[in-house]
Amino acid sequence: MDNKLLQSFGNIDIYLFDQLLKGRFDNCKTIIDVGCGGGRNSHYFLKNGYDVFGIDQDAAAIENIRALAKQLSPETPAKNFVVAKVEELPFKEASFDLAICSAVLHFANNKAHFEAMLKSIWRMLKPRGFFFARLASDIGIETLVESVGDGRYLLPDGSVRYLVNHDMLVKYTKELNGELFEPIKTTNVSNIRAMTTWCVRKK
Numbered sequence: 533m534d535n536k537l538l539q540s541f542g543n544i545d546i547y548l549f550d551q552l553l554k555g556r557f558d559n560c561k562t563i564i565d566v567g568c569g570g571g572r573n574s575h576y577f578l579k580n581g582y583d584v585f586g587i588d589q590d591a592a593a594i595e596n597i598r599a600l601a602k603q604l605s606p607e608t609p610a611k612n613f614v615v616a617k618v619e620e621l622p623f624k625e626a627s628f629d630l631a632i633c634s635a636v637l638h639f640a641n642n643k644a645h646f647e648a649m650l651k652s653i654w655r656m657l658k659p660r661g662f663f664f665a666r667l668a669s670d671i672g673i674e675t676l677v678e679s680v681g682d683g684r685y686l687l688p689d690g691s692v693r694y695l696v697n698h699d700m701l702v703k704y705t706k707e708l709n710g711e712l713f714e715p716i717k718t719t720n721v722s723n724i725r726a727m728t729t730w731c732v733r734k735k
Contacts, residue, residue: 542575
């Protein structure tokens with residue numbers, strides 16, 4: 533990414549960048565970055581006047597995103613960024629126009645944990661709010677992963693992740709009373725892992 537783009541967008545997830553280019557979130561005002569890390573996916577929103585919140589279980593990550601917010605958006609309160617679990621989001625329900633959750637949900641311990649995290653995020657969204665998720669799946673590498681139980685799998689890269697598949701994401705979309713605002717897309721990384729982009733809007 534060249535310097536101008538880096539200054540404008542930071543080290544943003546390329547698939548989130550794609551949604552920004554399509555203007556999907558132009559009318560969003562309030563954003564929650566779930567599993568925000570140091571703020572790579574919040575950079576653009578902080579710099580452009582959005583009301584940004586974030587959670588992470590890593591206290592150091594929260595300190596980093598607070599520092600980033602102070603630099604890019606001094607009016608954003610430090611208290612917007614808190615140490616918390618995904619399944620226990622400490623904000624008022626139906627508060628956000630957009631929830632971002634990149635490379636987080638596949639750390640679920642089991643199906644119940646995955647669904648608790650998912651429902652917690654979904655409750656945060658206003659009606660017609662957007663949910664952007666990137667998570668590990670078995671799509672395209674079904675024969676290369678090995679179940680270790682409770683929905684978790686050993687991947688060819690040696691990691692263990694909770695994996696979804698296409699049918700599961702379609703099912704959850706319906707159960708949540710959502711609708712896809714982008715087709716489900718998966719990136720196969722040299723047959724060692726697969727990352728799926730799941731974009732759902734609340735009805």
